[in-house]
Amino acid sequence: MPIPAASDTMSAKSDATSTYLRRMGPHHFAHLRAVADGLSIHASAQRYLGIEHGNAALAAHRAVVELLRSMARRAGDARWRLVGLVIRGADGDGRPALADWAAANGLEGWSEAELQELYRQAFPHERRTARNQRLRQRQIEALRALEQLACEAPRPTDAIAVWFDPQLAQRLHANGLLLLQDLQRAVERGGRWWRSIPAIGLTKARRIESHLRQLLPAPGSALAAPMAASLALAAGVERRPRFDLVPQPPPGPNRAAVTGAAISATSDAQAIEQWVAARAGSQTTARAYQREAHRLHLWAAIERHKSFSALTAEDCLAYMTFLEHVPERWISRRRAAPMQPGWAPFAGQLTLASRRQAVVIVASLFAWLVKGGYLVHNPWDLVNRRTGDDVATHALDSRAFEPAVWAAMLAWIESQPTSPSRERVLFLLRFTEATGLRASELVSARLSDLRPVGGRWAMQVQGKGARKRIAAVPTQALRALHAYLLVRGLPPLERAPEDAPLVASVTDAAAPIGYQALYETVRSWLRRALRWAPLTEPQRRGAQKSSVHWLRHTCGTRALERGAPLEVVQAQLGHADPRTTMRYAKAQLQRLQDGMEKAFGE
Template sequence: MANTPQTVTKSRAVYTRNHFAALRAFVQRVPASTITRLYFSEDGDGNEATPGWVESFLRRMQAELVELALEYGSSVLADHLKSSAKAHGSARLTAVTLKMVEQAAIMAVARPEPSHGVGMWFRPLVAQRLKDAGIQTLAELVDFCNRRGGSWWRAIPRIGLGRAQHIVSWLRQHERELGVQVASDVVLDDPFRAPDADLVTIDTDSHVLAPLERLNLAHELAGTNGVNRHSSFPYIRASHDLDAVRAYLHHYRDQPKTLRAYTKELERFLLWSVTVRRKPLSSLLADDCEAYKDFLRAPSSDFVGPRASRTSGRWRPFASTELSSESQRYAVRALRAAFTWLVNVRYLAGNPWTAVSDPLIVHREDLLKVDRALPPSLWQRIRAYIDTQCDRQDGTYWRCIRVALLLSGDSGLRREELVNARREGMSPTHYGDDDETVWQLSIVGKRNKQRTVPVSPATVAALTAHWRDRGLAFETEKVGPLLSTLFIPRTVLGQKKYADGAALAYHVDGINKMVEWAMKRLSADLSKDLSVDELKLLAGTSPHAFRHTFGTHAAAEDVPLDVVQRILGHASLQTTSVYVQAEKLRMLREAAAFYRRPRVDDSAV
């Protein structure tokens, strides 16, 4: 047992446990004669080891392990070993540094195996997120990727595209050792760069517009030699403006909503810079920024068009020639923040936006479109109709819709909060009167702030039915998205993606389609019972309208505004107070109806 070979092997040596014990004694300055007596016996030919040979062997072993540690160990350990070798001719080890060298050497020659746990090879936070998704071993990770395709990482909370790319790259590097491989169709494309065949080159004579990922700028517009480029070594690997912009946006890869907003503002400004000013982004000065601020008030017709796919030639960066003052101010602030970051990472020498003031805005009384909120009577009729549809045997999709609408209409959740809400964040409490059970849900909302919202009994009942459709018991299961897809696409990719039957949360676009589908059927089936105004309201109802419905009804029922504010997650109580305007609007509508009534002619009395 004492001479059982260790994991550490080199091409010309196999080190046993005895060898490591002997090396530890050697490092602690135990005499070579004592080490020979304690750890080295006769060889196969009956020859006894001598103290001189043992000392020479241990020095060679130490040198090999140090070599492995320099190549595969941490940078701190490598720096320490190099400085020690420089001072003493060879690296001198203590008991502590020897242990670190041994660990580094073992990891250097260890080979990943399918049965290895993910914690052996990935950082603790990444490994924990994989384990939370039920992925324990490397074999299970490869299988998970192959079944779900390139978007496998979306099913694992807080594993963004960047981390997913590193994981897949590592798995492909070790395919031979693992004996399993990630399928070739598991492609994680850079979302900020389209394939070369789809790129659109813009030069000083071009008038074409294309989204950020399809842009390719000619040398004179690329910003390689921009007048505002920093003279010192930059902190990011960016040789031109497009690389710098993509590096900034990559910073928000784990915040999809913020990423979409910043991408829109930066690509608008970049396109304006190269097609209107005919200057690289890194050559713009304060007067250019002032000109763009004026441009935002009324974008030219070349930049405006109806909504179209980003791969279409009809795509345009603006949807309207009139931007609200709030949108103009948001654009200026977003660009100022982006340029500040580019200055901080030493890509740009200065920020021209610091010399530009924010656009003036009119502080409106009604900051929120509370007119989108559904009146109480209509909201109750919608709930009754949906309950009827849910009672049908084929009502699985309606039961899914009911969960979405109740989480918004009874708990005030946003779309993004709907798709990210998970069973782990939901728990029963006894804060009600007479020990009545009140469920609560912890979510991470806007501005990445966590809050807790109450969940109505009707929502809990709806969740129970929806989870039953998924083959799960809501009361006992503690893991998974609250709202999950139920229908598996018939495409090859779809079949692979859902092969394990695991729950996959909806995308925000899926919530939009779900509500649109439900409102169309509501309008068709209840057309005889609804007024023209109610039908118009349903036609324009979006998922956010049910959040407004909660806020308006809660304010009308005299729920304290600070409570409504905390449930909705508003940063300011002033924002929440707008819901009180719903009562004012109702008063004005009732007064208008009164004025329209026939009046008795006073002269006839």
């Protein structure tokens, strides 16, 4: 006779030590079997029941035992008496008092005769190892039989409140985590997923993750077998593709004849490698090319079962749609290494700018493959690749610091105790405001790149695509550099070592700083300055998304505001298209406002 499931409205007491049970899952039976095999109630409850505090272990154990006993009794199964029965060693030494043993096993309401009988079976007065072993074996068999009848495998679509403590479930619900699959996705994305949930820190988050793995174990794990069928049929959660086992689809009709081709590649993967080596002008560009090309390669093989030479214009449109809403199964855990379990090609949803860049890169890849004779035609040429403007971006937003905000931030940093880090960031802010160099250009520059020309200073810059340009070094930048060299213990620029880096490590004046270190140190100082500088709330909000690149925008905006010609600013910043520089200009907007005010002003 099947055992009926517990009511969805059933709950235990609402005190802090109570356990909320609505259904019996595989983890409950794993706990009972572990206790039957000799594991302590405390250790087993923490391992299988997700208990957060040790003093709640006994209450949690008793709640599980009482629920299963109740379900077994309603079904008329006599084996309910064996549920939760703790069988000690064969000897009678060290036996607990009858009342204590009854309380620990939830047997307070039983008759004296029944207690005595069970107590004798659990603690025989004579050495009866074989009998105890048989009793324990009967208990294990009973648990397995009851599990077949009463166990319900947790499903990703189950409400969190069904399997978690109600107080914890309420906190998770308040943060948009309603179902087990919602919590699972949050955990799989990695990072500090719990940071916005009250009363949950790192330790508690790790226990929640461990309990979730008990409920929804990963395929192939030791815990997955009891519920593999249920998980396979569960709706709403799509399995993560095996990105490390990508199929290799055969060539399609767009594959050009090998003879006469300028590209020696015989596969899409080789073609990507040769394209990156031939076209990428820097390591940064090479990483971007590889990332976008491999994403398309994986998508084509996994989602469309096609090689590059089989992709059509329809596939190209489908990929653009895919990039607009990247499925969760394609988003990686942050802690996962490439091609390891949990890894996926995307770190999150893409911005409009990232989608636009992705399409531009893969279209240029296919154009190169056509020119090299690897493909016959480029399907991206048949697709409207325009993505329009980002609705989330306001046209009046600026990524340049307002003069008042800039002055307040500099004043706050100057007020801090003198340190190598403070002197370096002051140099970076003042030098970059006056020159507009990119972060990559700053870390690669040497003092030998700066030379006097016509009574002033200029410097050679290794810009995007490894292209060189000459940038002016105005007086503000020169003064900041002289002060920075003095702090580093170096002579003035005219006598300084030519091979010394423009921006140095705080521990070694002769060692350059890396890009990531530069990014992190500037961002850290900017965040602290924005937090503590005397700014209004609107000013603080307007600059809260600032980054190192804002320094470059600040240079272009400030130069145009102070009357520098557009072509001068374009040359200084190394913009290939003057329209890029025009984004920093407010003069056009001011003329528009002046003209309309003249027509319709009072």
